[in-house]
Amino acid sequence: MNNTTKKDIWIIGSLLFLSFVPSIAGVVRISQLTTGSGYTVENQxxxxxxxxxxxxxxxxxxxxxxxAFQFAPGFRKLYPKWHRVSGRVLVFFGLTTAISGIWLTMVYPRVPTDGDWLFGIRMVIGFWMVICICLGFYFVMQRKYLIHSHWMIRGYAIGLGAGTQVFTHLPWFLFVGGDPSGIPRDLMMGAGWLINFLFAEWIIRRKNK
Structure with a gap:
């Protein structure tokens, strides 16, 4: 196995791992809503x-x-047409992710565990993700592929915020117990997006060297 293949496997595997817990939670939620099971006051x-x-x-x-497959360089080079086609699909679903996130933030009533900051954080994150994806699409249309990749990395990093939030909440669950609420919850949620934002900027700067 060559180094490029190993790197691709590491990148794809890491991103899929980060997506795993939110994906499972999402499938469970879909099952609940489509079957009518698991109804509680909290998820009413x-x-x-x-x-x-x-x-x-x-x-x-x-x-x-x-x-996850868009950011593996060997895979991208081996299947350039797949990268272009799936990239257009991802623009649609990325924008849908961000806009629906803004939508549910605005229409759903605030839950008791949310602090005063979380609404604003979610709105900023949602609009930032829209900006990142739109700029990424704009620059690929201009054939400025490096800048395109930078903005797509930023948008995808924000989209994986829920995966990182699993880890920012983990110390609380281990050492405090129960669900956090108020400012601690706001900070742990915000930290998930902030960590991904900082990591994306680090990756971008490494690419520029």
Whole structure:
């Protein structure tokens, strides 16, 4: 196995691993909403208005899993046509992920565990993701492929925020117990997106060297 193949496997595997827990949670949520099972007071908002959450889950599943293969250089070079076609599909599902995230943030009532900052954080993240994907698409149309890749990395990193949030919440679950609420929850949610943002910028700067 050559080094490029090993690198591709590591990149794809890492991104799929980061998508794993949110993907499982999303499939469970779809099952609950389509079968009417698992109804609680806490998730009542999803049953009352299931369209935004279902649209968001499906878009995130496609975007996170299909997108993992876009960033493996050997795979991309081996299948350039696949990269171009799937890239256009990912623009659609990435924008759907971001816009549906903004939608459900605005239409669903605030849950008791959310602090005062989380609404604003989610709105900023949603619009930032839209900007990243739109700029990525614009630059590929201009054949500025390096800049295109930078913006697509940024957009995908934000899209994987839920995966990183599993790890930012883990210390709380291990050492405190129960579900965090208020400012601690806001900070842990925000930290997931911030870590991905910083990692994306690090990757971009490495690519530029």
């Amino acid at each position: 908002r999803f049953f009352d208005d299931p369209v935004p959450i279902l649209l968001h889950i499906v878009a995130v599943l496609v975007y996170s899993i299909l997108g």
